[in-house]
Amino acid sequence: MSYTIKLAVTLGIVCIIAAFALGGVYEITKGRIAFERERVMKEALQNVLPRAKNIIQTTTPEGKVYFRGFAAEDTSAAPVGYAILAYGKGYSSTIQALVGVEKSGEITGIQILFQQETPGLGAKAEEVLYGETDSWFQRQFKGASGLEVAVDKDGGKIQSITGATITSRAVANSIKSEMEWLKKEGLILSESDRLY
Amino acid sequence: MDIKILLIIAIYSILIQNFVLTRFLGLCPFLGVSQKISSAVGMGMAVIFVMSLASAITWAVYTYFLDPSTSILGFFFSEETLPNLTFLRTIAFILVIASLVQFIEMVLQKKVPTLYRALGIYLPLITTNCAILGAAVLNIDGFSAIGLDGKLTCIQSVVQGFSAGVGFLLMLILMSGIREKLELESIPESLKGVPIAFIMAGLMAIAFMGFSGLSI
Amino acid sequence: MKRSLVQEFTKGFIDENPIARLVLGLCPALAVTTSLINGIGMGIAATFVLVCSNTIVSMIKGVVPKKIRIPIFIVVIATFVTIVEMVMAGFAPVLYKALGIYVPLIVVNCIILGRAEAFASKNSVGRSILDGLGMGVGFTMILAVIGSIREILGDGKILGFPLFGPDFEPVLIMILPPGAFFVIGILLGIFKWSDLRQEKKKLQSIVH
Numbered sequence: 001m002s003y004t005i006k007l008a009v010t011l012g013i014v015c016i017i018a019a020f021a022l023g024g025v026y027e028i029t030k031g032r033i034a035f036e037r038e039r040v041m042k043e044a045l046q047n048v049l050p051r052a053k054n055i056i057q058t059t060t061p062e063g064k065v066y067f068r069g070f071a072a073e074d075t076s077a078a079p080v081g082y083a084i085l086a087y088g089k090g091y092s093s094t095i096q097a098l099v100g101v102e103k104s105g106e107i108t109g110i111q112i113l114f115q116q117e118t119p120g121l122g123a124k125a126e127e128v129l130y131g132e133t134d135s136w137f138q139r140q141f142k143g144a145s146g147l148e149v150a151v152d153k154d155g156g157k158i159q160s161i162t163g164a165t166i167t168s169r170a171v172a173n174s175i176k177s178e179m180e181w182l183k184k185e186g187l188i189l190s191e192s193d194r195l196y
Numbered sequence: 197m198d199i200k201i202l203l204i205i206a207i208y209s210i211l212i213q214n215f216v217l218t219r220f221l222g223l224c225p226f227l228g229v230s231q232k233i234s235s236a237v238g239m240g241m242a243v244i245f246v247m248s249l250a251s252a253i254t255w256a257v258y259t260y261f262l263d264p265s266t267s268i269l270g271f272f273f274s275e276e277t278l279p280n281l282t283f284l285r286t287i288a289f290i291l292v293i294a295s296l297v298q299f300i301e302m303v304l305q306k307k308v309p310t311l312y313r314a315l316g317i318y319l320p321l322i323t324t325n326c327a328i329l330g331a332a333v334l335n336i337d338g339f340s341a342i343g344l345d346g347k348l349t350c351i352q353s354v355v356q357g358f359s360a361g362v363g364f365l366l367m368l369i370l371m372s373g374i375r376e377k378l379e380l381e382s383i384p385e386s387l388k389g390v391p392i393a394f395i396m397a398g399l400m401a402i403a404f405m406g407f408s409g410l411s412i
Numbered sequence: 413m414k415r416s417l418v419q420e421f422t423k424g425f426i427d428e429n430p431i432a433r434l435v436l437g438l439c440p441a442l443a444v445t446t447s448l449i450n451g452i453g454m455g456i457a458a459t460f461v462l463v464c465s466n467t468i469v470s471m472i473k474g475v476v477p478k479k480i481r482i483p484i485f486i487v488v489i490a491t492f493v494t495i496v497e498m499v500m501a502g503f504a505p506v507l508y509k510a511l512g513i514y515v516p517l518i519v520v521n522c523i524i525l526g527r528a529e530a531f532a533s534k535n536s537v538g539r540s541i542l543d544g545l546g547m548g549v550g551f552t553m554i555l556a557v558i559g560s561i562r563e564i565l566g567d568g569k570i571l572g573f574p575l576f577g578p579d580f581e582p583v584l585i586m587i588l589p590p591g592a593f594f595v596i597g598i599l600l601g602i603f604k605w606s607d608l609r610q611e612k613k614k615l616q617s618i619v620h
Contacts, residue, residue, distance in 0.1 A: 217589060218589045219443065220438070220439045220442040220443040220589070220592065221439055221517075222439075223438040223439055223442070224436070224438065224522055227435070227438075283494060283497075283498060284494070285494075285516070286490050286493055286494050286497065286516040286519055287487065287490035287491060287494060290486055290490050290519050290520070291483070291486070291487065291490075294482075294483055294486060295483075323482075323486075325520070326439050326517050326520040326521075329516070329517060329519065329520050330513060330517055333513050333516050333517070334513060337513060384601075385604075385605075385608060386601050386602075386604040386605035386608055387597075387601045387604070388604075389604075390435055390597075390600055391597045391598070391600040391601035391604060392597065392601075393597070394593045394594070394596050394597030394600065395593065395594060395597035395598070397593045397597075398590040398591070398592075398593030398594040398597065399590070401588075401589045401590035401593055402585070402590045405588070405589075405590070
């Protein structure tokens with residue numbers, strides 16, 4: 001019996017040493033991991049809201065999160081644009097995209113933050129062609145009217161990815177529904193509002 | 197409890213994202229024990245058993261010890277000093293699985309010797325079967341494809357572990373059936389054994405891709 | 413017959429290549445090799461764990477009770493895997509995202525436990541490090557080969573650089589899961605074929 005206890009104690013000691021060693025590495029890398037995560041989000045926000053100098057996260061009373069972009073550090077002026085996360089159910093994952101939009105309802109850029117679609121098909125939503133710096137699929141959204149975003153198969157202007165209509169549609173439709181929410185909140189204007 | 201989501205998880209883990217064919221988990225036993233149907237069934241059953249249990253236990257360990265938001269360690273620490281131990285996930289899970297396998301082996305040997313004789317030789321192999329650890333990790337990471345983006349609930353985890361095991365058993369049986377037939381075929385000398393088994397697995401993976409179109 | 417130190421290092425390249433000869437560590441070899449860069453990334457991560465765990469295991473081989481050596485080896489391996497996981501998340505987040513759950517799964521990569529048990533627990537620290545490095549390089553090489561084949565055929569690119577004109581229609585199946593099985597099946601077939609040929613030659617030279 002005492003031998004068994006000795007074994008258990010030895011194993012316990014090894015585990016404790018391991019846990020402390022990991023704790024140390026965790027403390028060292030923690031800041032870096034958090035920084036990296038924040039950097040990705042910051043860059044994405046800057047990408048989709050190129051005109052904004054200061055971007056502030058806002059939560060509605062219902063718990064929905066969106067971002068307001070201001071042209072200057074001063075946040076008392078009207079925001080130049082809004083950014084919002086859109087979640088669309090694709091073929092093999094929920095695609096998460098960040099969309100930037102101006103008050104006029106014109107999309108200033110989108111960036112897909114997460115997707116696990118089929119490599120070679122749906123995953124092309126993030127494909128950057130050789131010699132280019134941004135994704136050809138996501139670039140198409142720039143300048144489009146947010147409330148009218150749709151893939152070509154649904155009569156819209158967004159060229160869908162060959163063989164991945166579900167993915168393309170998921171991105172377009174999730175963006176459109178977020179735009180509709182922004183409009184309902186009165187943050188962006190629709191086509192008809194702009195005429196007057 | 198939503199039964200529908202459990203059913204979706206089951207179909208997803210058995211057919212759509214079969215562990216062996218699309219995630220490449222558990223390939224070593226898949227090739228090692230798929231020569232005869234009888235041993236394939238034994239191994240598959242042992243995996244189902246361990247995987248369901250391991251799913252439940254690793255889920256509990258993660259929820260009640262590692263994740264600071266639900267940890268029972270909250271009794272001993274104040275909110276601010278409560279340690280975030282999620283980085284110990286891998287080490288905790290593999291230890292849980294290794295001890296669980298040992299424990300099952302001892303219990304079976306003492307209490308259910310018939311079952312032990314049937315599954316016994318497969319149990320030690322299971323510790324290093326990546327499918328078990330894979331299932332445990334996936335339960336925490338969630339299944340984005342079927343709308344489960346965060347950690348699964350306990351019941352969902354067990355159902356996921358069980359059906360991933362069923363999917364594994366299914367593949368083992370199909371594969372061993374094919375390999376028993378392949379023995380009698382004349383195939384190039386250099387492709388005999390493992391190489392042809394891989395090519396067969398590739399063909400099966402193509403067939404199973406048909407399921408990925410299921411809208412659930 | 414004791415190997416020289418150089419042989420200790422190079423045996424993992426071809427003679428005892430973990431994937432080609434020992435058929436170990438298959439899960440990552442197939443799962444992450446949709447592109448060359450992913451294959452190399454996984455190879456380097458596994459090599460790091462392999463060298464570190466071999467070092468520690470061979471250092472503690474005298475004091476570890478025989479009965480619980482496997483659990484202890486697993487703890488050592490899991491520790492280094494977690495370190496890799498955290499460092500990768502902080503410094504190579506894109507690669508970390510691409511490799512996904514296969515990073516924690518390095519723990520159950522049979523090569524690593526296999527080398528700890530079969531080699532490091534019986535040999536000196538220096539030899540164990542060389543063994544780990546050699547095995548790691550051999551593993552990385554195969555992953556790189558599989559990754560390149562799949563990226564070239566399945567995507568028409570290598571390291572993101574397009575090889576063929578715009579008219580090239582990629583063989584999509586190669587970057588999907590079935591392609592992984594085909595590539596490794598055929599690779600193992602080629603290895604076996606060259607082995608058989610060499611054996612035949614040897615036999616013939618004896619006969620003549």
